[in-house]
Amino acid sequence: MTESANLEILLDVPVEVSVQLGSCHLPMRDVLNLAVGSVVQLDKVADAPVDLQVNSKLIARGEVVVVDNRFGIKITELLAAG
Numbered sequence: 001m002t003e004s005a006n007l008e009i010l011l012d013v014p015v016e017v018s019v020q021l022g023s024c025h026l027p028m029r030d031v032l033n034l035a036v037g038s039v040v041q042l043d044k045v046a047d048a049p050v051d052l053q054v055n056s057k058l059i060a061r062g063e064v065v066v067v068d069n070r071f072g073i074k075i076t077e078l079l080a081a082g
Contacts, residue, residue, distance in 0.1 A: 019073055020051040021064070049076060 022042025049061035062073040
């Protein structure tokens with residue numbers, strides 16, 4: 001079996017892709033007080049790039065876009081492997 005054929009086997013393996021918009025630390029008291037309409041302030045500014053992760057590994061950064069009334073990510077930077 002050639003190296004190309006070996007790689008072909010992996011191309012349909014599902015992976016988890018996630019985007020991290022930001023994060024914050026809250027005391028449990030504040031978490032328990034969250035309700036519909038609560039706003040949680042994140043550590044990133046609104047126009048900062050978001051992180052794109054595949055299986056929890058950071059692979060790219062991009063900007064949030066809206067396509068057909070759904071959120072998406074426009075990739076602006078691919079990160080080097082390693």
